[in-house]
Amino acid sequence: MPQTADDLDAVAVRTWCSLALDALGREREAIDAINVYPVADGDTGTNLYLTVESAAAAVEAVFAAHETGTSVPSTADAVRAMAHGALIGARGNSGTILAQLLRGMAEVLAEGAGAGRLSLALTRAAASAREAVAHPVEGTVLTVAAAAAAAAERPADGAGAPAVVRAAYEGARTALDATPGQLAVLGRAGVVDAGGRGLVAVLGALVEAVSGRAPERAYEAPTAPAPAAAVAGVAGDCSAGDGPQDGPAFEVIYLLEAGDQAVERLRTRLDGLGDSLVVVGGDGLWNVHVHVDDAGAAVEAGVEAGRPYRIRITHFAADRLHARPEPAQRAVVVVVPGDGLGGLCAEAGATTVLARPGEPPASGELVDAIRRAHAREVVLLPNDGDLRHTAAAAAEQARAEGIRVALIPTRAAVQGIAALAVHEPDRSFDEDVVAMTAAAGATRYAELAVAERQSWTMAGICQAGDILGLIDGDVAVIGEDVPETARKVLDRMLAAGGELVTLVLGEDVPDALADRLEEHVREGYLAVDTVVYRGGHQCAPLLIGVE
Template sequence: MPQSPDVLDAVAVRTWCSLALEALGRERAAIDAINVYPVADGDTGTNLYLTVESAAAAVEAVFAAHETGSTAPGTADAVRAMAHGALIGARGNSGTILAQLLRGMAGVLAEAGDADHVRTALEEAAAAARLAVAHPVEGTVLTVATAAAVAAGATAGARLTDVLDAAYEGARDALAETPGQLAVLGRAGVVDAGGQGLVAVLGALLEAAGGRRRERPDRPAPEALPLTGDCAEAGPDGGPAFEVIYLLEAADEAVDRLRSRLDALGDSLVVVGGDGLWNVHVHVDDAGAAVEAGVEAGRPYRIRITHFAADRIRADRDPVQRAVVAVVPGDGLSELCAEAGATTVLARPGEPPASGELVDAIRRAHAREVVLLPNDALLRHTAAAAAEQARAEGVRVALVPTRAAVQGIAALAVHEPGRSFDEDVVAMTAAAGATRYAELAVAEHRSWTMAGICQAGDILGLIDGDVAVIGEDVQATARTVLDRMLSAGGELVTLILGEDVPDSLAEELGEHVRDGYLAVDTVVYRGGHQAAPLLIGVE
């Protein structure tokens, strides 16, 4: 057990995130099973887990930045990273509210982490979360958060662990009362799922500060509940059809107008954040209108739209025998792979997916056997961790170590569900291994490379992950890269164009291949918004 520090320092914050992630990992399935409000889509535990995973990753990044130096991160650095990580990684209604709770705490804990500041932090968190929800409902996570703050506030002069113990016990007591406060919970015979998750997070905070959770029987959760879409305030049609979530860069006054517009469009509206960055969550029938409202307010990105009915159909149907889950670097490739039958995970520039997102995609595939294509050498360990967790849940997972999107496309092209699992994995691995990959990138600064010294703004041609060509323009560099790759032979060239790359580049490179290399075909795809202007594969 961690030593009692009498103050919540950076190490304790790091431990808190780690313990909270472990607790939510253990309780994820049980929390998913009791998720009946605001929509019975069975994902509250998963959403909370992914939100905390993002927060924990941000805190780890702060500590990693100090590993090579003589300094250590301060409490302010750690709590701000935790809050920012939760904000950008928040998933679902519950995850978005948790992100605001952590943000409210961070604003106070950045000043100090003693018992008095922790009491105030819990109060600020509960208040901030209520303000973020358009129409607060009692019997939810908001009720549990308020109870924790009230219980902590009654411990004036107490030590840190006593404050946190009171908050934890207050939250548990409030959670037990939620079925009597919210009719849909009482009918199902369960406590609020989001509140159950918050109790796990507060228990982890108590443990991180050196306290001990007192054991007592909790209300049992059912093994599963029917995903009917019922909620306490739902209309005759069962509520809105879509969940829309996005990050938004916008000014405060624009967000005030956005809240009003989204509130008129749907329900379950939660807008959290500040200082120009917001996480927006709403349930609507017109998903396009919700996104357009974000465009009018500022710059929305990482847009995620979930169709509740489609999710219920996937949850209710029998599992398919085999599926493919692929990480893709752009929305264009996401559509291409989805058309080929794969479940995709979008890796945006500078935002690689966490293991929890890959596990979530494996679950969404709803298959007994899954072939996982990470399509990035840097995701090897993340994908391996996701595969291991999915195997623990009873899914047979094979990880094909694809190091680039073009290798994933080659593997997906030979995927054949009618074969035995082992034969299919071998064929996909062979196709990926037979595909050399390259990409073009723009040098950000002067540096040494395997091809010599590059200057900021130079075009770099990377072949199999190493810089092989340094050029001044995209076309000439791409031609040189193709020539080097095709000198060893090849039958098919795959070109994946970035969002701002003109079609003329593909036409010019295709002509270059036809003129110089007989019997070599070229295929072109639009990758959408991806980090590299051009990806190249040679099979």
């Protein structure tokens, strides 16, 4: 239940995230529809939803770690998790700016969350977001955030937190209604700023989380969105730079591990490469967003500054020309644990989602991949048993959008490879799904991992540093080195028969290991073939499939 206390505690932060996600889920399509500045790609609502979904997931993870009786996280832990989750999951320019707004609030609320601190948090949020944008423009989400902060300072001394957040919400509403008069592209299209409208939804959720009641006046746009034809060529989703309609062709986004000085140099270089530059974050982790014509140069700049990852490059020139291709009949969306497998699956025609250790993709990320596949029929391969609920939620949301989705519950990457190998888009959807499901189900899977600590397993007690051989998810072999453990795992799996062994090597595993294991299979098991792939940076030391 939303609280009504004067302090914003961890439970209220959790409630705020949940309510904000619900609000953006309801308004996502409406916000997408008014996304006309400065790239008309119609995704601001979706980007804000995905950003808040990541923030909410991070807060839930903190609560899960404290589920011991009545124990709950501290407010500081909750707001920091919210800010970190938003940072690593930020999408698009508006999502990136929202992440910085939440980070600014977290810096203040981690030290206390009473009414006065809430007002200060909103002020810090607006200031830090404006500093993160290379060339701020009025009439955007930055203007709405500043108005919310100014309004939050007006309640009389002694007013409680509910009064502060209600004032902020009303100030944001008023500022949002004025945005068409501040930014010409909005006025021509007859819409308010899409990012600002999303922020109003987030602040409305904060009102309900703190006061226990939703705002008395739900937001309604003062003017109806213009028809799509009226805004053709008018751009959307950015709050930095009123660039020309034929602006840069690519949106580049990545997370970056780098120091402050390196990031300052990066800002200067990226500002010279393109526009709509927003760099948010701190403490060694940053989210970088820019629009450029040379996407490679933007990524190379990140490599020089530090370690970029989760790199996303979107080409939206076709959106400006309204030259969207006709949807394909069928596509496959695959979750992969390494960039090497991502390349392999992409070569096979699949749309990939990269899953990193400790950072499983959220349902919104899977929905986004299904949309990017741009097909009427989609086969979804999660390749992880822990993703079954997330994948099911993504499939259900995509079905609600009119896409026919079949979820094959693959539990490992090697099962996904087996399913993709028999995929035939020319046969009927049902026949294709049955064949892919059968191939995945006929593939036993194993993984080698390094034990992080002493613990009990199905195979006995392991020590930190031991090599664990997991078969079908359970520890079956404990060894001292990778080659010997791998041979024992293969022997156990092939004892039940098999025709094909698939080996996926991690980045630091030498090719010689694959040669030795292939020789072991050839000498000990007649008529069993072996194929070898490279998994890449994020992959486990060794993945094994037997079918």
